[in-house]
Amino acid sequence: MTETISAEGAARRRYDAIIVGAGWAGSALAKRLGAQGWHVLVLEAGNGGTETWPGYLDSLSTYYAAVAKVPNSAYRRNKAAPYPDVLDLAPVRDPEPGRPEFTANGYFVQNGRLPYGTDYLRELGGAAMHWLGAVPRMLPDDFATGTVYGYGRDWPFTAEELQPWYAEAERELGVAGNAEEQKDLGVVTDSAYQYPMHHIPQSYLDERCRTLDGTTVNDSVADEDYALKMYGLPQARNSTPNPAYPAPYRIQGAVGIPNYGERCVGNASCVPICPVQAKSHPLRLQAAWPGTVTLATRCVVTRVRKGRDAYVSGVEYRTYTDPASPVSRSYVAEADVVILAAHAIENARLLLFSELATGSGQVGRNLMDHPTILNWALTPEAKGPIGPFRGPGHTSGWEVFRSGFGRSERAPFRIEIGNWGWGWATGAPLSNVATALGLGGTPDGSVRDKGVYGPELRRLLGSSIGRQLQLQIAVEQSADENNRVTIDPARYRDAMGNPRPILTYDLDEHVRKGLYAARLVARQIFGFLEATDYTDHAPRDGVPPLGHFVHSGTHLAYSGAGHGAGTHIMGDDETTSVVDRDQRTHDHPNLYAVGCGSMPSVGTSNPTLTMMALALRSAAEIHKDLTAARRPARLRTPQHEEVPA
């Protein structure tokens, strides 16, 4: 059981470490540091409650009742700790040429050419409370795109250096995967490695897509041929424990109730919430926190406090009692080390408002995501249904476009074979039902003709829903200084008085070419499957889709992937990066900024696993820092030169 205390209680004492944010990174750091005996305070801006069983059921009910099943639909709005939502964006009808085709309401202020369509969640557990649970490792060449392919930023270390931390992260996250496939892919280099749990079975439609293995696809943008080969997806989801995993792995059940938590049975609502808690989430780590870790929820950190010299002394935070009201009180907590683990955009916002780590001028810059292009088609009726809307969001992908010298020409991409039909693209299956029933009005406002009912409705839905195939293709976005988070406290504040993030976002030519190439590849794949391509990113009745742009005369559109990264980028050079390889800020020896914000590049992998590997690596460094700070001071000058131990 997680021990929580009030904001007042948290302020009364001094800690070894303060962690801002109780998502994956913060929860893992707290678990590690707490286990080593350090007194850790975790400050979480969110309301809390989901760690109890009634609270979890409430989140489930909230999701079931939501009209739009968006990633944040399981969680209640919070005025005191607001967060962005994908519904905050709206298209502009008949946009003026050269002007943005969207407006942004809600938490983010957006002034870029293109929308930043990614959300997150300020709630106990963070955005991991709505994540999918996809945990592929990054490819070795993802760590050096600048050197190898001539674009983006290099990491200060190699993939090889991260391998043991990936393995640790996979244990903490509870990953089900097929190690042999990942070795073949080149992301797992330890030939003996096994995942803690057996892989989640591939879906039926995956098996239909597997028939394309060996088929050659031409990427005309990179002018290269690629042979398709399907790979399973490692997932942080309960399956069968793998007896070949070296240390016995014990499946983690539900948090807040002793007798619950199943293995994945394909409920198909991973985003936002798994009804049986088969999907892993940070509350599991929190349940394993030792007594040395203290959690205070409803504590919104407003600033990091400067101490003597370059050191920081602690944080200021405000606490609220009613998430619907902005009334709050301010407190101070002090610690030897402060760790920001509040999401890339929130970390940047905090550093900017605290006027810390300003040396490189890079705080808030290099904002990244995985712009994702959706492609949707109907498979041929003659071949029967393909069984969408079962299983996790996706269980397989085509990986071949992620690496190779095509990357020099266009951004690399990973093709996810979607298991949830046209859900993301068109709101299926509910949109199919509405259309069939004739719900809603016509564009000119009159009532539609009567829809179909009874057996005809069943037949229509069976035919149209059962053949929906969607390929969602996530494209790498590399670090670009002009994509950035800023603040303007004089103009934009939230209800509590904290500055709102101002985002300036665009896609560079390399990324746009990647999206275009992905679209062309998807079209070919649909052709091989004899599927009818219904993908349409063109404006309709003057209304462009969100994320719309035109490339080589083709209408394209992208969605955000929820993979905010790169706002306090990592590097060895303090003039061009914010944090060092241990995620310690170059400017402040006891201030760490952890999370996806540190990543110099995101490759084509969902970033949580890499973020966790970095966090666990940093936990070891922070432990060393804290230990060193406690070595007894030398009271006498040594008589002779001593060899340091």
Added chain:
Amino acid sequence: MITALALHAKGFGIPTTVKELREYLQAALEVEHLTLPVYMTGLYSIRPGTNRTAHFAIRSVLMEEMLHMTLAANLLNAVGGTPRVGRKEFVAEYPARLPFSSPQLPAIGLQHFSPAALKTFLLIERPRKMAPNPKPGEGWTSIGQFYDSIRQGLEHLVAQHGAAAIFTGRPERQVGPEDFYNSGGEVFAVHDLKSAQLAIRVISDQGEGTDGTIWDSDDLIFGEARQLAHYFRFNEIYTGRSYGPHDTPDAPPSGPLLDVTWDDAYPIHGDSKVADYKKYEQTSAVYGHAVAFNTRYAALLSYLQSAFDGWPRAMALAVPTMLELRDRSEQLYRNPHPDPTLAAEGLFASPTFEVEQPQFEAVRDTVDENLRLAGLEAGEPIDLSLTS
């Protein structure tokens, strides 16, 4: 129920030979299984979404009874026995006499979620300490006492003949945590006296509490959250009040009140039989669905027979069948009783749990075919996509 009833009739005793020990363990399997239809009926007759506390409490006990059944099978396999669950002799006819309890207890029937049902649940789970002490030569008084005599018998046999002569079962017949999961506690392989004693302790402690407390020992044995033993979990629902941290078994709960809405259940006529439904075959589809339920129940037991008889991975087919039975139960409860007189009283249809030879025969081919298609090998990933 044949073995359990025969042992019960013989009166209190401690097994003195390996053959007797195996009989006792087969009886243990039967007794654990006897509770499943009773708890399933109490659980699935709750109107969905209501009585959440009660729902999850009964569900947790049901899950743990399945764990107990599996541990009993592991014990029986460990001592060289062969569990027999996939046959009609294994299944009780309801209302059923509860073996190893006082003959004065009423028969255990299928009852919808109600105070009367909870009272029955409490009778089943009554801790040893709350039952009268058995006198030599007299009958059994509690299931805990029955398990205790198994433990004593096992310990004597091991002391007499050595562990190697007793634990002769092949290890690959054991069901492990990779095959079955999701309840308090954990299934584990039984291969020596220590693991056998632990299995018996898990079964006893989860049912009636540890060392005369209201708590089970999941926290001590498995490092899980401490929770109430079955009797006390049920008593919370029955009394509408939760236990406090310092409450004792002999006193009623003293904690905060619990919301239990007895009206949020589908009232049933628990003694209904398929033959009763057949009379209304022309006017109600309940008959067909009740027959299908029993057939699928036979499939469940057939998969379990494979799982307990050298093919533990077959558990992967039993679990979804159990979930199917849940859905089928809930469908039956939502229909009025086919008998217009009973329907007029507000009673609903219910599964009858009549599993006879024809039901087993009806599913044999499907079960065999699915076991073959699933190709479930120990240590390998589970993929049921080819099964039907």
